[in-house]
Amino acid sequence: MRADVTIYFIRHGETDWNAQSRYQGQADVPMNEVGHAQARRNGEALRALVPAIDHCSYVASPLLRARETMEIVRGAMGLEPQTYAIDARLKEIHYGHWQGIFAKDLPGIDAPGVKERARDAFRWRPHGGESYEDLMVRSVDWLGDVTGDTVVAGHGGVSRVLRGHLYGLDASMVLELPVPQDRILILRRGGMEWL
Numbered sequence: 258m259r260a261d262v263t264i265y266f267i268r269h270g271e272t273d274w275n276a277q278s279r280y281q282g283q284a285d286v287p288m289n290e291v292g293h294a295q296a297r298r299n300g301e302a303l304r305a306l307v308p309a310i311d312h313c314s315y316v317a318s319p320l321l322r323a324r325e326t327m328e329i330v331r332g333a334m335g336l337e338p339q340t341y342a343i344d345a346r347l348k349e350i351h352y353g354h355w356q357g358i359f360a361k362d363l364p365g366i367d368a369p370g371v372k373e374r375a376r377d378a379f380r381w382r383p384h385g386g387e388s389y390e391d392l393m394v395r396s397v398d399w400l401g402d403v404t405g406d407t408v409v410a411g412h413g414g415v416s417r418v419l420r421g422h423l424y425g426l427d428a429s430m431v432l433e434l435p436v437p438q439d440r441i442l443i444l445r446r447g448g449m450e451w452l
Contacts, residue, residue, distance in 0.1 A: 258403045258423075264444040265303065265313070265408045265452075266416050267330060269322040270295040271438050278360040282352030282386065285321045295439040296326040300333025302441055302452050303408065307334065310406065315341035317410040318348050327410035341410075346399035349412035353386020379428035389431060393418035416442055420449065 258264070270292025274281045288296070303310065317327040328338040355363065355370070363371050374381040382388040396418045413436030421431035423444060441452040 258400050258446070260446045262403055262445070263406045264403065264419075265310070265406075266419070266442040266444055267296075267299050267326060267408070267410050268413050268416055268436050268438050268442075269318075269320075269326040269410060270329075272322055275438070280352045280355045280358050280360065280363075282350060282356040283320065283348055284356055288322050288325050292322065292326070292438065293329060296329035297333050298439055299326075299441050300330035303330060304334045306452075310408070313406045313408050315408045316344050316347065317341055318412060318415070319343045319345055320348055320412070323347070323410045323412065327408075330408070330410065344399055346395045347409065347411045347415055350389060350392045350414040351386040353383035355383045355386065378432050389414065389418060390428070393422060393431075397422050419444065424449070 270288040272281065272286045272292060273289050274284070274286045276289065276291070315327065315331065317323045324343070327341050331341065332338040355367070358366060370381075370383060379389045382391065392414050396415050400419060400422070416436050417431050417434045420426065420434055420442075421428070423446065426434075437451075443450045443452055
């Protein structure tokens with residue numbers, strides 16, 4: 258990413274699995290009504306920046322909740338909802354054998370995994386899934402192809418690892434970064450802000 262590029266990163270709106278504290282990962286779960294409202298709010302916030310952002314590219318994760326978010330955002334901006342790119346590198350982290358499990362049930366289902374993850378959450382990889390370190394590699398690979406200002410509809414994990422990379426954060430801090438669904442994260446080489 259060039260020094261003069263700005264990324265407007267929108268985490269997808271809420272799903273029922275988010276509301277239930279259920280590990281979602283790459284499961285293709287749709288947004289709920291709260292999520293639709295969050296996406297509309299974010300689209301209206303971006304519309305307020307027009308015409309300053311008229312030149313932006315638009316890209317989303319291929320997962321349904323991110324595509325729904327992008328289409329609602331673009332519609333709220335008065336743009337053709339389905340005119341945007343898809344990039345698989347923007348998918349959420351794959352939780353492997355944890356995918357679909359309620360957070361409260363994990364200690365009874367996979368106590369060793371919970372213990373191992375507590376030792377190094379950034380590098381721990383569930384069976385059949387990815388670590389946050391893996392997610393950072395593919396997210397940074399996407400970032401390397403960004404050549405101009407871009408609006409992204411993606412996921413909390415991707416938002417975290419991009420910030421970790423751009424701002425040189427210690428790996429132990431990455432998973433603690435906030436990932437609200439009703440705000441837009443504006444990323445620049447020189448710093449970030451919320452909209």
